[in-house]
Amino acid sequence: MKSKTAPINTAPEMLAMHPQKFALWIGIVSIVMLFAAFTSAYIVRQGEGNWLMFELPTALWYSTVLILLSSASMHWSYLMAKADKQDMLRIAVSLTVVLGGAFLYTQVYAWAQLVEAKVFFAGTQSNPSGSFLYVLTGMHAIHLVSGLLFLAVVFVSAFLGKIHSKNLTRIEMCATYWHFLDALWVYLFVFLLLNN
Numbered sequence: 001m002k003s004k005t006a007p008i009n010t011a012p013e014m015l016a017m018h019p020q021k022f023a024l025w026i027g028i029v030s031i032v033m034l035f036a037a038f039t040s041a042y043i044v045r046q047g048e049g050n051w052l053m054f055e056l057p058t059a060l061w062y063s064t065v066l067i068l069l070s071s072a073s074m075h076w077s078y079l080m081a082k083a084d085k086q087d088m089l090r091i092a093v094s095l096t097v098v099l100g101g102a103f104l105y106t107q108v109y110a111w112a113q114l115v116e117a118k119v120f121f122a123g124t125q126s127n128p129s130g131s132f133l134y135v136l137t138g139m140h141a142i143h144l145v146s147g148l149l150f151l152a153v154v155f156v157s158a159f160l161g162k163i164h165s166k167n168l169t170r171i172e173m174c175a176t177y178w179h180f181l182d183a184l185w186v187y188l189f190v191f192l193l194l195n196n
Contacts, residue, residue: 057113070099
């Protein structure tokens with residue numbers, strides 16, 4: 001009587017990724033390409049001349065500190081969710097929302113400082129350097145608003161007890177997107193410092 005052995009599976013293992021996480025990464029790559037195009041256009045246009053040199057608004061320094069702090073509080077949120085510390089999770093997510101909102105406020109204040117310095121987005125008194133600054137900071141602010149909306153979903157979920165160690169997908173995705181936005185801002189800020 002022949003013994004039956006289980007067939008050996010020779011097919012390569014496929015790496016699996018949550019479909020929503022995959023979609024998020026596609027979105028992040030698209031945003032990277034968008035900002036790579038903007039910063040490349042900035043450098044090319046700067047090389048053509050007629051470029052107004054001016055100091056960056058001081059509010060941008062404050063916004064950089066705020067977004068870095070928000071990244072730390074977002075990571076804290078994730079750690080608290082993983083440890084099932086619901087009260088601390090709610091505090092950490094709330095802090096991230098506040099810091100994200102404060103970042104947006106400082107961006108608007110930076111635009112007010114630009115107007116005071118006679119740096120305009122468009123019009124007869126505008127210059128391409130100012131227009132680029134408004135576009136770069138404005139596009140980042142739009143993406144940060146989408147991050148805040150995502151964070152609002154996490155905020156509600158945290159207060160309803162839907163985020164915990166056995167259900168981390170939502171907060172993992174939010175943290176990934178939030179850290180990406182933080183890193184993107186640091187890149188833009190350093191880029192503007194070096195190329196202004």
